[in-house]
Amino acid sequence: MPLLLAAGDQGRCPPSFHCGYLGNITFPFTISGRHDCGFLSIGNCDDHDPHKPKFIQLQANETWVQVVGISQLLISPTTRLATFQFRDKHFYDLLLNRSCEAFTNTYTLPLISHLAVFRLLHNATLFLCNKTLNVTNINMSKYNGCLGYDLYYNHFTTDDDACESALFPITELAANHPFTFVTGDLTVMIELTDQCSDCYYRKGGQCQLDSREQFSCANSYEETRKKMSKVATASTVVAAVVVVLMVLICCFRAKIFYPLFWRENPTHRVVEDILKEHGPLTTTRFSYLEVKKMTNSFRNKLGQGGFGSVYKGKLHDGSAVAVKILTVSKGNGEEFINEVVSISRTSHVNIIRLLGFCFDDTHRALIYEFMPNGSLDKFIYEDKIASKDVHQLDWKILNDIAVDIARGLEYLYRGCNTRILHFDIKPHNILLDEDFCPKIADFGLAKVCPRKESMVSIFGARGTAGYIAPEVFSRSFGVVSHKSDVYSYGMMVLEMVGRRKNIKTKVDRSSEIYFPHWIYNRLESNSELGLENVRNESEDEMVRKMTIVGLWCIQTHPSTRPTISKVVEMLESKLDFLQIPPKPYLSSPPTSPTKLSYESL
The missing domain is CATH 1.10.510.10 (Transferase(Phosphotransferase) domain 1)
Structure with a gap:
């Protein structure tokens, strides 16, 4: 689930921003040119082409590299987990071309910040052993395709003087060849420093470094309270009275327009409990009237399936969307909302982007980005x-x-x-x-x-x-x-x-x-x-x-x-x-439709 900002005054910084296939992202990421709102700048976010590659600046005034995906999760009100994947083009090309130059030195993560600690996920040690020397007692796999040295791997260690160790990023499940399990697409986990975490979550401020590279917490609650203390007591009392009156009016209207059974409806209670458990979603929740408006009362039908029908629609900003109206309602809504929560956790160029959903009494709908070429x-x-x-x-x-x-x-x-x-x-x-x-x-x-x-x-x-x-x-x-x-x-x-x-x-x-x-x-x-x-x-x-x-x-x-x-x-x-696999020995599957069970997991 994408991470949301903590409540509070965040100055002029937006609570989140949209960036093409990366979806909605937040601090510590920021758009280029707004270093006051984060310390990892993302470029090309304002490009109208949502699929155009986005780039991340790993260090200030350094070159930009392609960012493949970003994942952010709010674990607790004061704990966050954020990872991002970027492509080291030079290292990636060396591996793609099977150049042994890729293994000559330990891979160094080009990330330095006084506001966070960066950890390279999924890495392993390889041993480069001189071919001319007698290397013994190494119980591990060997690759001998490099000039002057052999590569040994499989997560063992050796004390042999003929070998030098080097650390490299790998795919999560190592394959049987260094050019296939060493990767140029690196996954990095971000951990905020204690100072930055305290500033951002407890004080509601922005983590920044001054001209001397010293930490500062801008736009914090303390600064806000100092400004508010200058407001005259009379103005505060008047504002409080106005607020109380507005609250009373809202409560009165709520009783008129929302019947009491809404709060007692078990379906809605389950849905609201799930939403509360997972925290606010970055995807928008629409009413059924808003869905009817965006689809022009369901006039342009794109297709139909066992789940319901899909209609073409348009958001208020003119963006085309595909609206899936679900006619099969199962259970108490928990499965539907769990699906919404699941998709909301994804942010990848090859995963459909969920822009919103509707859960309005018996009406359920999913609003996706529009795909003009349809299905494969x-x-x-x-x-x-x-x-x-x-x-x-x-x-x-x-x-x-x-x-x-x-x-x-x-x-x-x-x-x-x-x-x-x-x-x-x-x-x-x-x-x-x-x-x-x-x-x-x-x-x-x-x-x-x-x-x-x-x-x-x-x-x-x-x-x-x-x-x-x-x-x-x-x-x-x-x-x-x-x-x-x-x-x-x-x-x-x-x-x-x-x-x-x-x-x-x-x-x-x-x-x-x-x-x-x-x-x-x-x-x-x-x-x-x-x-x-x-x-x-x-x-x-x-x-x-x-x-x-x-x-x-x-x-x-x-x-x-x-x-x-x-x-x-x-x-x-x-x-x-590539090797030809064994022949699949199962016979052809039945040609008649199979009745399947769609029970919850």
Whole structure:
């Protein structure tokens, strides 16, 4: 959940500001040029293109680097947790080009501040051992592709004089190769100093450094009280009387317009308790009348599903939105509000942005940013392309979409303060903006779990037939975890490759062929894939990589599937580095719709 400012006079500094795909963010981040409101400046926030890369200045008067995502959580009234992820372009390019120069020195975090402590999350020590010397007694993995030295890793230590140690940022789950688990996308945790925390939370001020780099607390409550003491006693009394009268009038009107059963309604009591527990949300709460107004009384319908209908709307500032009106009302509203709270915790370029919600008596709605190109399914299935006025996407765009969706899933599992499992990854739930940048949407079946937990408990299968992992149906296949989303992702990628659904696929005049088996046989025999519109070697390599990754993701047992971080690395590596996985041995899933249970977790 994004962090909100503490109550109190914050001077001229806004309580929060919006910054494209980063969402609403607050102190210690600030817009460029407003160093009085924070000490980590974000650039490009005022750009009208919400998807244009944003940049963060790690030190004053230093160069700007691309910021990938920001996560802020208010743990208690006096405790905060904030992390952000940025890309070290030079280090990232060295790793991408498999240059051993990346490992020559310990990676130093380019962050210095007298107002906070910065900690690099997920790092490991590598040992550089001279090839010409006799290195012994090292019980760890080895990489010998660098000139002059070998790299040893696996979190062991050595006292051998032939080796030098160096610390590097890594992905959360280390892979089997230093160029795949050392990363140029660094995650940093921010901890305010005691002085700054006391100033900001207890005194309601702004943490600043004066010209001598000495700490100061500007616009604090103490300063405000000194100004207020100068107000004449008579003016204070008059103001107090006016306030009392206004309160009495408001109370009188409240009794007229809001019946007493509102406070006694158990549904609303549950909702208000949840909102109180999680603190104020950065997303806006609209009334049903406001929803009707923004949709022009629901005139422009975009689509319909089992959940209800989606309408195009417009906010008061002219921004286009998609308004999902829910017709299926379950339980006492707790599930709906939990979904709102879950999505409000996300801030990533490949996750749909929730702009607001409506919970007004029996009316429930979700207001999202508008995606002009709709969902991915209408661009990949041949029957839909033929029946609609849409063009077929080329392989470069499809490959980029696959990578970006994987990055979005990686963020849900690693970048948030809590892990979020989606449980319904499919082409229909991937929306495309005007530049075909994909965004994961529809978190109705999502499961939120603490960071330390790697597996979850659910009651009944959840998801869409054809994309549900085997362990979700039967625990005999393994535990339910983020690997269940990896399976769904793999099935979707294979549908992108085949440009058809994986079931009831007619190929070579066969009556019914399970596409993953068909494409695996082609791949294993190193035959032509027989897919349309593959025009050159570059596209053929992209398609083969997507196919191999998809087949790895749909392995029957979760333990043999790659992590989503590994998926990103595989898609961005060269084809020569990828191995063909074992053939999926489960038969084609049933072609008839499966009745699923949507019980709460």
